[in-house]
Amino acid sequence: MHFRRYWAGMLCVTLAGALALGALAGCAKKAAPAAPPAPSKAEVATYVNNSEIIVFWDPSESGSNEIIALNNIYETLLYYNSGTGECDPVLATSFQVSPDGKTWTFDIRKGVKFHCGHAMDANAVKYSIERTKNGGKGASWLWDPVEAISVLDPYKVEFKLKFSSPLDVALAAGYGAHIMCPVCTEAKGHDYLLQGHAFGTGPYMIESWKQAEQELVLTRFPDYWRGWQGKHFDKVVFKTVPEAATRRQILEAGQADFTEMLPYEMVKAMEGNPKIHIEVTPSYQNMLGLINTQKGALKDKRVRQAICYAVPYSDIIQHVMYGYAEQSKGVIPHGLWGHDENLFQYSLDLDKARALLKEAGYGNGGLNLVMTYVAGDENERRAGELVKAKLAELGINLEVRGMPWEAQWDLAKAPKPEDRQDIFVFYWWPDNANPQSYLSRVFMWQEPIHFNLSYYKNPAFDALVQEGIEWAGADRARTIECYRKAQEMIIEDAAAIFFFDQSYVRPMRASFKGFKDNPAYPNVVFFYNTYREGE
């Protein structure tokens, strides 16, 4: 009896499966015509990402990939124009700054509504920035210089700073500076936001969010203050597809408009495809090899300089980066204010390296060094292998060790300097269009160690950077001069190998128009500016 029931059940399951799969196999060819009606292709833009679309839904905590979507849902007072280096008005129409750079007054745009229907005003600005500052999460440190925010009238807000700081750039940041509806955010609360809700003023609002599938659909906000004249997408879809080969196929098949993080070999292979456009833009991201200035032979700056002269910069740029990079000059990358074209640049010169080693007492080499990088990052690994080959010619043995980021960082923070790595390879990019962090967070002395993984300790350098920071709002020229001198010090002291400033390489459909890459907003597509043409 039991057996009969068992086999009867099995038969049913098998038949059901057979029917379903038979239908699938037999009718697969009809798949395309039988597909249900869908919104017109011309109206939906699709962005395919390699990892999570959203980690932090709360804009006050944002600090990860979500800036890609959130910058289409929320807006900031200003927008950093990477072409002019100025901040363009968005939710603020204009601003005034006092001569000492400590008082900033903003005129707030009238007639702007949040997605919930409430009006945006000076109170919302005060609430949003204070909420982020007081929350202490994400990019809340942006507001460290802010002492007080006052609402002067419904459309005028004043920021008092503790010291002069480029507040315009902070207010244009891709995260930590979004303006949200105070009424709804307070009423619904933080946990409500985490479920995939937002109260912004941006051109698109949330239509659906599938957490497990990492699929976010945005739709037009009908009352958007710029209006909907001209060509715009109706909906924007964000999806996660972790496998690069799959992302490439989706893009080539026209099922995505934009993707990123494809290996350069793949990008090169797509260059001949007339339906694909590759946009290359210099970024603010550079690759550094921080040299341990407190360990063994590396305490001698001549040894560090010798290493910098043994790096095949051109080979790395041509053969590792496929030309999508430029050798760094100092630590502040090309295109960002504070960058100085006249700074000294190391080049491959093994004779000079040998002479420096000999002078330092290591004429025969005999050094064993460890270079760590994030396992899985092929660019870092390949660059490391090229450096290893050149150092071998100097009698220096370099171990190129891939480690998970956490383990790499933990080793770098080991209590004793001699237990740490010799060279720490990683990327740096700013959280907003301010060069300060390249110097203050990577090279200023800190205890305990956080990101100063050269363990560089130079009070004169620290004083210069601090002076630059404190004048950035009132006298940018003075700040730039301070940063120039500070960069000269770390170049002379060879505190790091300044490998290259990377370019952003964005493969997209040729019919996807209006996109302008802005390195101040990494990976962000401002979809309001984009449209489809010719497909």
Added chain:
Amino acid sequence: MQRFITRRLALTLLVLWGTATIAFVLARVVPSDPAARWVGPRATLEQVEQARKELGLDQPLYVQYYRYMRGLLRGDWGVSIRTHQPVIQDMLGHLPASLELVLASMILALLVGIPLGVASAIKKDRAVDHLGRVLSIGAVSLPPFWLAMILQLVFFKWLGLLPLGRRLETAVRLAHPLREITGLYSLDALVTGNWPVLWDSLLHLALPAVTLASYTIGVVTRMTRSSLLEVLNEDYIRAARSYGLPERVVVLRYALKNAIAPTVTVLALCLAYSLVGTFVIEAVFAWPGLGYYMAQSVIAVDYTAIIGCTVLVAAAYALLNLGVDIVHALLDPRISLG
């Protein structure tokens, strides 16, 4: 039977406790700083320290262990360091995708593997057997990521018949909203009569299910063949044949029934393994299942998610093995559960 099940369930709890403990210790001894991961790579020192306090990571390990186990018993599996969502919610969000994929692949494996195994056994050393051998060894040997990419190339790029990945087209989802009951899209669509979604979900299921089924088909075919061959040489089969019973009845009714037990065991193990062992397939097809979730958690050293998934898989293994034992007893009266 009831006593047996109760005893096995108690043992299962012990196994789960042991698994959770080992996973907790292993996940915490690997070099990582969950607090730093929680606040992101660019956080300040103060933010990292604040997070350490919030997450209770400033407490001794035994206190953290006690708190974690207490939470586990109360259904609070902690919050994922990577996604910032409750682990249980994350896993429940990913589980239906895995179940749908695994069940579809199991149905395929049964449909293809058992008939092929039976045919190979009764036509031993003939063309069908050779073909079955080549197919099953090939299916077991092919790396799943390679097979997945070849299938994508053929059915998506060249023929344009099937989608490349994910569970549903966004356009279909938007045009025909699905009322989710189980989270298994094809089943939910069938139950609610949402035919466009049913069709689209089956299309999306086809390639990953075939890829995942390939290994199981190979194993099931070989297992069915070998155990059936063994049974076919038994005296009672000879006796049945000498009574003049038709060969079809001898094979399907008398031999296969006794030969199927090892295949059921293998199927159950494949089912449990597939729940998280499919991360390569899920990555290639962007299929948001548990395997993908666990792989991402491991990469991020997301210890709460790693422990959660490990406990879930251990539970799946233990319960499926219990189920197999019960099925064995039902299939073979000589086996008693006591």
